[in-house]
Amino acid sequence: MSILDNTQEDKMIATGHADTFCRDRLPPADQRPDLLFGGEAPQYADRLNAAVELLDANVDKGLGDKTAIYSVAETLTYRQLMERANQLANYLVDEMGVVPGNRVLLHGFNGIALSVAWYATIKTGAVAVTTMPMLRGGELAKIIAKAEVNFALCDNKLRPVVEEAREITGKLASIVDWAGDGMLEDDVAGKPVTFDNADTARDDIALLACTSGTTGEPKACAHYHSSVLAMADTFAQHCLEPQPDDVYAGTPPLAFTFGLGAFLVFPARAGLAVAFPDRPGFDALCETVERFKVTTTFTAPTGYRAMMGLWDQHDLSSLRKGISAGEHLPAATSDAFHTLTGIRLIDGIGATEMIHIFISTTATDVRPGATGRVVRGYEARIADENGETLPAGETGRLALKGPTGCLYLDDDRQSQYVRDGWNYTGDLYSRDADGYFWYVSRADDLIVSSGYNIAGPEVEQALLTHEAVAEAAVVGLPDPERGAVVSAFIVLAEGVSGDETLIKALQDHVKTSIAPYKYPRRVEFIETLPKTQTGKIQRFKLRG
Template identity: 80%
Template sequence: MSTLDSRTESSMIVSGHADTFCRDNLPAASQRPEFLTGGDAPVYPDRLNAAVELLDRTVDKGLGDRVAIYTAAENLTYRQLFERANQTANLLVDDLGIVPGNRVLLHGFNGIALSVAWYAVLKAGAVAVTTMPMLRAGELAKIANKAEVNFALCDNKLRHVVEEAREMTGKLSCIADWAGDGAFETSVASKPTVFDNADTARDDVALLACTSGTTGEPKACAHFHSAILAMADTFASHCLQPQPDDVFAGTPPLAFTFGLGAFLVFPARAGIAVAFPDRPGFEALCETIERFKVTTSFTAPTGYRAMMELWDQHDLSSLAKGVSAGEHLPAATSDAFFDRTKIRLIDGIGATEMIHIFISSTADKVRPGATGQVVPGYQARIVGEDGSTLPSGETGKLALKGPTGCLYLCDDRQAQYVRDGWNFTGDLYTRDADGYFWYVSRADDLIVSSGYNIAGPEVEQVLLGHDAVAEAAVVGLPDPERGAVVSAFVVLAEGHDGDGELIKALQSHVKAEIAPYKYPRRIEFIDALPKTQTGKIQRFKLRG
């Protein structure tokens, strides 16, 4: 394994982007991570388009007639998926005028339409900015401003939110939608099923994955075409080891890189199928497993606890593997699921900044309570406050290197995540003598609840917009079901009484302003917030 200095390599590889915004706004050379290549880490050619490798190459291998996507409404073979992606790419270029490097907002629900749109954007050489369907207009506007996004493809049911975001910003000037009056589908169907794929470089940005930091301001994580393939050629290849008859399904949205890998990248790289539930929720997931004989599931620990309750109501006998990520998988949950199903869950830690999972294990090597060992292709160490590597058994900050790494788009927070070429995830870990990593806690104020990253300050700002709130502080408090729950401590404005009705009103207020999963499930009214002499809120005291 060797180190690839992306700073010198990037200058040697000619970009395929006509719109150079992403490349121009990558971190300064001194703040970029070191990438690993060779040995256990995959090696890719200079010219690389991830969508071509995932779709075109799968058809070229003679797998075009295999089912790529199962849904309740229709199934799609790889050849059909390939042709629809080509037709959509032709529409993007011919009708919308998209050129390589343009950012394209994708706003929709997991399913065929969103999958086709994602492949089409990459084939055209553009940059996919996939967003969760629960996001409100203000959140989309922040993302559009951050990434200078002027094009949007969305589900017709969500078009009004995208249009509201356009009104808030000068961006998103071109919006097209599917599942509406049929005009989009008709236009796509009229296009050729062949497409001249964009000649992109392996280090051209292929996607921007937007995530909240501890401040609530979105961070746009840039990932190259090579990174998309690397997550399949590391974690999926070594830990999942997909078989030809496997079918994947789960709950994370495609906007999460956890979902992107599980439902688009991993299946296509292996030439196997994904089954999309027709609605959110764990009941729908169980129905999908039963109907399409799903073999591998992907969800957070919360999901597996729910599935145990539903196990006897469905025939889930096809399920052989389960991948848990998004939050720490407690040993108690792992053992309970195994006792109930005889399936040992594969835990893993990944990060939007790293695109997917970098510490995990195969099912036969799981140690309940431990996250796992370093995925081949990556390096990991536990670091003390002085930056030195700590011995086994001591708690410190997790630091990573691999074929993927953090590249924040135009963001001062890059210097906090990448230091001396290492990626610091913000997690505290210990490592045992056998090389297993054991999660301790977050090292920052980010709240991780049911696999979702939530910034306390963002929720605080929304609460402060309510007339009844004088001051507010939001933290994550431990919860056996969700890992942590968003908990608000509120000082009321004069003339307001803290009762159950006000709690419901404040929760509804938050749900209306930002994505509903961010709302405070616990609200406590207090006389004063704990503060330092300089007026800074002491959130650690609220955590107990």
């Protein structure tokens, strides 16, 4: 397998970006991961535009009349999807003044409009910054400031929070929203259905995927155009084994690279269809499976447990595969789902830093309780604290190499994630003699609950803004339903008594301060927090 050094990539390939903000803020060469191309890993041409390869290529291959997207509102073929993306791309360039390399905020709900916005942004050579629709203005402002975003496309229901973020940052010179009868549709409809796609390099940045670190400060993970395709050409191709009649659906937002792969990149790369539920929730997902004969679902273990409870209420007979990611899939959940449905769930571990899943298996090669084996095109090992490889059966840090890797934008935390060319995910694993990887725990303070990454310190800061709270510490405690549950240990202000009413008030306070999914589902009032002699909170003692 050949290794293409990133410094060579930059020297070999001329950027297609007029705005080189992202490339100028990539990590220094000695802190970048080794990228594997050739052998079992895919290879790509020097000039590459991911949207062209995903969208235009299907039309060129004669799939223009094949369904690309199903939704309750309408169904689009690949040709219709490409034409809409082309019209919006023309609007971005002609009316908004977007040039290759500019960052474009995409803030909306899973569906046709957000899909078109993503494709259009990539076609122009701009950098897509897709964000979670549940984020509050302050959280969104951190991302906008980090990426120096000046353009935004958003759902009109979410425009107020985007406007709030603009007021906080002083950025976002242009905000355009979409709705069923909104201005964006009217203006875009008159644009040409053809577009002169940007001539980007394979190592130009296509997207910034933002994720919370253990401190709550966002990390902007930069991914090349080649990386967008690589997640389909590795995991999706070798583990999902896509069939021509497949229809994909699920719950992760497109702002998560798990959702981006599942609902845009994977189906388009294979010329398949995706079906979008018309609202959040697992009942809506089951309705979508029934209505559009979905064959493959993507969600976290929490979602599959919920689907089991809804199985008898819907006709889900079209379902052939289920992919579980975002948190560890317990063997009990895997076995229960298999007993009920006859379907063995495909587990997988990925990371925003790596863009998608790098350890998994096929549906016929599952070992319940194990995450799987390394995806073809990647290398994985278990390392000790010094970076030395551990033998089978021993627990250590998971280290990866592949055609994708961690590239934090202008962030000192890069040196913690990438060492000697290897990506260290922050997960503790062991590997058995057959090459299966078994999850043990996180190696840091990040809480992974129902597939969401939640920074304990961020929840602590939200709690500390409530007048009843003197001190707070937040950790993740094991939970059979969610993998981990956000748990707050609180020292109350003098004279305040803790009760169920106060617990509810504190939870509501957090929900209004930061994204609601981050609120502490467990709250315990204690007299003092365990601390070191220097005053540092000993969170490990709270985990028991």
